[in-house]
Amino acid sequence: MLEETGIPEAGKIEEKLPSRERLEQGPVAVFECFTEIPCDPCYYSCPLEAIAEFQDINDLPELDFEKCTGCGQCITNCPGLAIFVLDYNYSEEEGVVRIPYEYSPLPEEGEIVLALDRGGEVAGEARVERVQYAEKQDRTAVIWLAVPKEQVLIVRNFKRMED
Amino acid sequence: MEKCELAIVGGGPAGLAAALKARELGLKEIYLLERDNFLGGQLVKQTHQFFGSHKQFAGIRGIDIAEIFKDKLEDQPEIQALKGAVAQGYYEDDVLGYSYRGKFFKLKPEKTILATGASEKMLSFPNNDLPGIYGAGAVQTLMNQYGIIPGEKILMIGAGNIGLIVAYQLLQAGIEVEAVIEATGIIGGYAVHASKIRRAGIPILTYHTIKEARGDEEVESAVIQKLNENWQPVPGTEQEMEIDTICLAVGLTPKVDLAIQAGCQMAYVAELGGDVPVRDENLQTSNSRVYIAGDSAGIEEATAAILEGELAAASAAGEIFPGNSAIAQERREIKEKLADLRRGPVGEHIRRGLARVRRNQNAGRDRYTRSWKN
């Protein structure tokens, strides 16, 4: 259970995912935010108003998957680093998971890394497709990890090979 | 002896916010006493982005919030912010004594806001006094303020927000965290903090405690043990971990020495971290010249401390300028923001604690109040 291990259980994750159809249509954000805490920056970060307005600052964010284009603005605006963008059909074989990342040094684009699941277990290898690190991201990088499609819903972190 | 309208003790988030709000509301003689040589209190080691409201500081890192406050303070020459000024005592004639640059000074403020923060709790276990056993705040001080590695391999005790956040910060500094252990069956901190370190491969072991630390001159290992649901150790589950540092994140307790000296009526409220001054909803204590704000009023977090500092300042200003409707309005707005922050499930224990301190259920247990203040 999430409260006992820090790893959200499958049922909880399921509730946060878009439909299979939407997932296959193109990039989309998922909010792995399960606890009602006083926090609302994600709402203000979305240029498409895809996040429902908060009635109470403790509300959980509700994302309209149809409005979301997977632009990823919200990723680095989440203080909990709980937002990921999934691009299931990045290529024929691969999907991309965009991950908020606050470790140093950053990986290189093209680097092969070990993909980790929500429990930190190695799920396989991944390729760093892109490293976003703009000033406005305030030192939270966004790493695009290319992974086999079936791992798009599993991979949420990575570690570098030499570590 | 210097007189002033307002003295604030403590230059952390509550004290800084109080000074700026007091100035904004028209006070001109404001002293801010900070015992450290820097302002910002614990903000200066909070490298993570804050939660809370977008309209306040949510999404900004604590270290940067400290800078924002310092910049604002520089534009306010009426605020005498003294760094390295240690409040030494609050006397019965409402004189505040402090030492500064090797000398002792006396100050007679019309109003005083105590924003003195908290200290970290210890945990009892054999050899808990060995070098290398630190409070989580101490580890943050070493690595985030001074850039010094506190140890190579860490055992974190306590899975509340501080334990989880500091574990994450240790990873960011390139330090190995062997595990986070937690005596209760539930991770007390926010799930997002727990998930961040979990996906980095750090185990969080609920129902685990530390049985003992081992080592001669310094800590060399720790023996951890499982607890059952009645919090009793399960024999045969001892496990020795080779670590060189144990980090205790087992809670904080308000620093209330000056409040006690000021004759403030005290109450023991477990939900707020221990003995705290009884106060009204405007943070005024039983000594009407004294207000309490931030962690010294009850352990919460920095966003609440900032709002409490502002509320205490608005309350003090309201008494210095009686009948000022703008100040009254300001006070109402700050109280609404505080209520919003505390409304959700994670604010439940704070709401319970505040209800208790306001009803003053524990007045009978007041161990401090001196007769001269009756």
Next chain:
Amino acid sequence: MRIKDHPILDFKRGEKITFSYNGKSISAYPGETIASALHAAGIRKLTSSQKHQRPRGFFCAIGNCSSCLMVVDGEPNVKTCVVEVEEGMVVEEQQGKGDLSGKV
């Protein structure tokens, strides 16, 4: 040891200074506290308990716990976790409650 590479923080260390600890020369950077500079040099035992002579380091690092008291330039009971290190400072381990004779 000092942190060299950090994703969030940029440690701007100035020119190295030196101070002495129990007669040994230790290097530090301006702005560091005595205790943190000792820590960076691998020294975590700062004092001994008065009764049982058990090794002690700091616990809180912010001036609350008094577990880091040392003799600094002849003055006992200095909270080394909050006092900044200075060039040429003489830091010594304190025995017992410290000797104030000649200081007051």
